[in-house]
Amino acid sequence: xxxxxxxxVKTLAMCLSAGVLLMxxxxxxxxxxxxxxxxxxxxPIPKGYQSWSLFVICNQQWLLAENEARLSNLxxxxxxxxxxxxxxxxAVWFSRRPPVAGRPIAPDIDSKQNAAFCTKMKLLPSKSPYxxxxxxxxDVKAETLKHEVLIELNNLPPADIGNLxxxxxxxxxxQGLRQVDFDSEQYWSAWRRSVEGIGxxxxxxxxxxxxxxxxxxxxxxVEGGPGK
Numbered sequence: 060x061x062x063x064x065x066x067x068v069k070t071l072a073m074c075l076s077a078g079v080l081l082m083x084x085x086x087x088x089x090x091x092x093x094x095x096x097x098x099x100x101x102x103p104i105p106k107g108y109q110s111w112s113l114f115v116i117c118n119q120q121w122l123l124a125e126n127e128a129r130l131s132n133l134x135x136x137x138x139x140x141x142x143x144x145x146x147x148x149x150a151v152w153f154s155r156r157p158p159v160a161g162r163p164i165a166p167d168i169d170s171k172q173n174a175a176f177c178t179k180m181k182l183l184p185s186k187s188p189y190x191x192x193x194x195x196x197x198d199v200k201a202e203t204l205k206h207e208v209l210i211e212l213n214n215l216p217p218a219d220i221g222n223l224x225x226x227x228x229x230x231x232x233x234q235g236l237r238q239v240d241f242d243s244e245q246y247w248s249a250w251r252r253s254v255e256g257i258g259x260x261x262x263x264x265x266x267x268x269x270x271x272x273x274x275x276x277x278x279x280x281v282e283g284g285p286g287k
Contacts, residue, residue, distance in 0.1 A: 095141025117177035129217035143228035207274035247277035
């Protein structure tokens with residue numbers, strides 16, 4: 060067996076060190092960069108975040124087999140939205156078991172958990188799906204549960220939901236939501252500007268979509284649909 064030279068040993072040590080650092084960075088990214096969570100049946104929603112964006116589906120029509128395509132589309136948008144809001148803000152999807160590629164999503168939806176949040180926040184099933192953004196830990200057993208942002212998707216077709224959430228996520232990035240102090244007037248103003256930024260798109264919608272912001276000094280409401 061040949062003896063390794065000093066340079067070979069040094070090079071090997073540097074490679075190993077770089078590999079360890081890369082692995083630690085990757086692990087830290089997993090621990091600190093979670094922006095979305097599929098909350099399983101009887102599992103608590105993770106704590107320790109600045110805000111929670113709940114994807115709430117309480118319209119049973121969405122869970123029919125013939126609506127699987129639009130439900131899958133909504134789940135894809137949930138993942139994209141979670142990526143856009145930043146690591147300290149959590150997007151939440153309620154499911155009885157983890158979604159698996161190629162398996163229908165509808166049978167796995169945790170209807171009980173979704174219905175509980177709709178009831179708690181007095182959200183009409185006919186207007187769902189909803190995206191509910193709250194800065195208060197979303198405990199369905201709490202005496203009250205308020206939301207700062209409410210997006211009523213109002214049974215929109217999949218393409219419209221996809222376009223709406225993609226455009227809103229883009230605007231949140233453009234307006235620098237991640238860079239401003241959380242829960243400040245600038246933070247909620249960035250939300251408002253993001254919604255205003257998709258005003259033309261909202262106006263083109265066939266069915267009405269409603270987005271409300273009620274956070275501190277920033278109060279804002281806009282509806283989409285013909286003539287809006």
